[in-house]
Amino acid sequence: MSSLLQGVNLYLIGMMGSGKTTVGRLLAKHLGYGFVDTDDVIVQVGGKSINQLFAESGETAFRQLESDVLSQVCSFTKLAIATGGGIVTRQENWSYLHHGLIVWLDAPVDLLYRRLQADDTRPLLQDVDPREKLRSLLEQRQPLYSQADLQITINEGETPEQIAERVIAAIPSVLKTPVSHNN
């Protein structure tokens, strides 16, 4: 599979809690790829947690950092890249994402909510009604996530390993086959 991919990067997109970080790490291992998580890079570069960055500098500054990190990362090859849930909201990010194969982990709101209920590291969920916040974010972003090359529906009870295997099995269906020129 990694030879079929010819070093093309995999970009995982989807809502917070959909499993981009967890599944991305496994995909990298299976493909013999490096793994990068844009949220982790932002935290390392900024020297602050995502909560702190949102609180002290605001979401717009966070989004600028996110675009800067993505623009750097896409100059490398052989990477599985877990992105932040909101990376799809900036038009300029799509020009970077399209350097590689874009995989949308499409998980239902109830599952996202259950996974993130006890997690206070996502600033956008510090809301009176986090479930409703997830629902409205997904509604706004669905048309953007739909622009992915590959949509992987996340089923309740499926392990990260099973999901990674499904992604790998689906990749050949979206790889452009080389055109042979005989004359």
Ligand SMILES: Nc1ncnc2c1ncn2[C@@H]1O[C@H](COP(=O)(O)OP(=O)(O)OP(=O)(O)O)[C@@H](O)[C@H]1O
């Ligand atoms: N298939 C799975 N089954 C059970 N739990 C899972 C699965 N995939 C991920 N999780 C758990 O759900 C939580 C969210 O997963 P993860 O951090 O990978 O999501 P994410 O898409 O990277 O979110 P974010 O956009 O906020 O970075 C974690 O606690 C993770 O362990």
Ligand SMILES: O=C(O)C1=C[C@@H](O)[C@@H](O)[C@H](O)C1
């Ligand atoms: O969905 C979002 O907008 C976010 C998801 C996370 O990955 C982080 O990038 C941050 O918490 C914002």
Ligand SMILES: [Mg+2]
């Ligand atoms: Mg993540």
